[in-house]
Amino acid sequence: MQPGAGFARLAGEQRKEPAGTAGGEAVIESTELWDAGLSRELRAGEARAWETLYDALGKRVFRLIVRLVSDEQVARDLTHDTFVAVSERGAQYAGRGSVEGWVFRIAANTAKSWLRDTARRREIREEMLTGTTGGVLRAEAEDRIVLRQAVMELSDGQRAVLLLHEVDGYTHAEIGEMLDIAEGTSKARLSRARNALRERLRREM
Amino acid sequence: MKDDWTDGRIGEQLRDAFSPPEFPEREIRSRIRQTLKSVGSESDTLRDRTRRHPVVRTVLTAAATLMVFLAGSEYGRRTAEPTAPEAGGVQEGTPVAIQTSGSRYVANLARFAEHAPALGTAEREEAREAAVAILYAAVTELLAQEDDELLAITARLMYSLRQSQYGTDTEGVLLF
Numbered sequence: 201m202q203p204g205a206g207f208a209r210l211a212g213e214q215r216k217e218p219a220g221t222a223g224g225e226a227v228i229e230s231t232e233l234w235d236a237g238l239s240r241e242l243r244a245g246e247a248r249a250w251e252t253l254y255d256a257l258g259k260r261v262f263r264l265i266v267r268l269v270s271d272e273q274v275a276r277d278l279t280h281d282t283f284v285a286v287s288e289r290g291a292q293y294a295g296r297g298s299v300e301g302w303v304f305r306i307a308a309n310t311a312k313s314w315l316r317d318t319a320r321r322r323e324i325r326e327e328m329l330t331g332t333t334g335g336v337l338r339a340e341a342e343d344r345i346v347l348r349q350a351v352m353e354l355s356d357g358q359r360a361v362l363l364l365h366e367v368d369g370y371t372h373a374e375i376g377e378m379l380d381i382a383e384g385t386s387k388a389r390l391s392r393a394r395n396a397l398r399e400r401l402r403r404e405m
Numbered sequence: 406m407k408d409d410w411t412d413g414r415i416g417e418q419l420r421d422a423f424s425p426p427e428f429p430e431r432e433i434r435s436r437i438r439q440t441l442k443s444v445g446s447e448s449d450t451l452r453d454r455t456r457r458h459p460v461v462r463t464v465l466t467a468a469a470t471l472m473v474f475l476a477g478s479e480y481g482r483r484t485a486e487p488t489a490p491e492a493g494g495v496q497e498g499t500p501v502a503i504q505t506s507g508s509r510y511v512a513n514l515a516r517f518a519e520h521a522p523a524l525g526t527a528e529r530e531e532a533r534e535a536a537v538a539i540l541y542a543a544v545t546e547l548l549a550q551e552d553d554e555l556l557a558i559t560a561r562l563m564y565s566l567r568q569s570q571y572g573t574d575t576e577g578v579l580l581f
Contacts, residue, residue, distance in 0.1 A: 254437070259428040272426045280436045287441055347418055366419050397415065 238299055242290035250287035253303055258283070261307045264378055267363045268311035268356070278314060282307040304378040315356060350400040358393035361386050 241249040261282055265275040285306050293302055351359055360379065364370045365386075370378070372386040379386070 250437070250441075251434075254434060258430060258433065262428045262433070263425045266425060275426075276429060276433055279433050280440065283433075283437050284440050287437075347415075348422055351419070351423070363419070363423055366416050367423050368425065401415070 239293065242286075242293045242299070249290055250283050253286055253299065254283050257300060257303055261303065263368060264304065264307055264364070265311045267360045267368070268308065269314060270352070270359075274314065278307070278310050282310050285310065298377075301377045305380050308379050346401065347397075350397050353400075354393050354396060357381075358389045358396070361389040362393040362397075365390055 238249060238252060241252075258279065262275055262279045265278045265282070266272060269275055269278065282303070286303055289306070293299070351362065354362065357379075361375055364375050364378070365372070372383045372390070375381075375386040376383040
């Protein structure tokens with residue numbers, strides 16, 4: 201059996217894109233991603249199993265990490281590290297829960313570990329506030345500077361949930377699986393983030 | 406009552422200001438392939454040669470001892486004893502570069518190996534820094550060899566080094 205052959209049936213599933221979001225990449229629902237063939241390949245240490253997962257999840261993993269670390273270049277490195285880890289740790293995948301969730305947890309943990317470097321996090325935040333970081337932020341219009349600052353002042357957890365939900369269009373269930381938090385926690389973080397932004401924008405705009 | 410969220414105004418501004426970057430799919434795929442090739446995931450022979458190299462053995466014995474302690478895992482507790490420095494991993498045949506740049510770290514290794522179960526957060530962080538320093542020394546020494554095989558080993562070590570800099574609770578921080 202070719203690595204990932206069981207994934208053929210997964211093609212063609214489309215995520216509902218939020219209004220104004222470009223894209224339309226094929227995205228696979230969690231329940232469909234769990235694949236017995238791939239699970240066996242991972243546990244058997246098949247060398248190319250990571251590539252099947254990269255084809256299916258690479259873009260979403262990259263964007264998740266971008267949301268967590270707010271730096272495109274770092275996200276490239278950490279996406280690389282995530283799939284190297286997927287390849288290295290395939291044998292550790294126990295087959296419980298979805299393969300997709302397992303990959304996202306590795307990605308989220310990789311990003312969170314990087315974020316623990318508080319000096320680097322502070323540096324990134326300052327770059328974001330001054331608009332010197334490339335890639336993540338597109339808009340430079342003055343009337344959006346306040347919005348950008350307000351978003352960057354949120355906690356890491358609130359900002360990630362806000363952007364994953366409002367910009368990337370993920371549901372709370374999906375965010376919960378990606379970040380390994382309860383669905384209710386995702387909702388609560390979004391609510392707090394919205395309130396904080398509302399308050400800040402009301403004062404500034 | 407409608408507000409800026411429910412009428413979509415803020416959401417639209419967020420999407421404009423934080424539109425996701427393009428996914429550099431080919432670049433990242435290529436880098437992953439290179440890493441896996443260089444580190445031996447697709448070559449057991451290279452991995453075996455890497456493991457046998459005396460410099461690598463010494464460094465990895467030292468660093469792996471620390472990192473499994475740092476992870477605080479059951480696996481770490483099971484494997485700590487046979488890889489402990491006093492078993493000969495660190496103190497015998499320690500490369501010159503590591504001796505000169507890291508005698509303090511080697512001493513720390515022995516201490517951490519002995520007291521690992523009781524390590525506090527600060528001590529774990531100190532141990533992580535020691536492991537990183539040892540890896541730096543190993544990379545420096547290996548780069549000086551200008552040998553293709555050793556460069557491949559170096560690539561592996563550099564990857565481990567970067568992983569170990571992320572923190573202390575990532576599973577499988579050291580990949581040897």
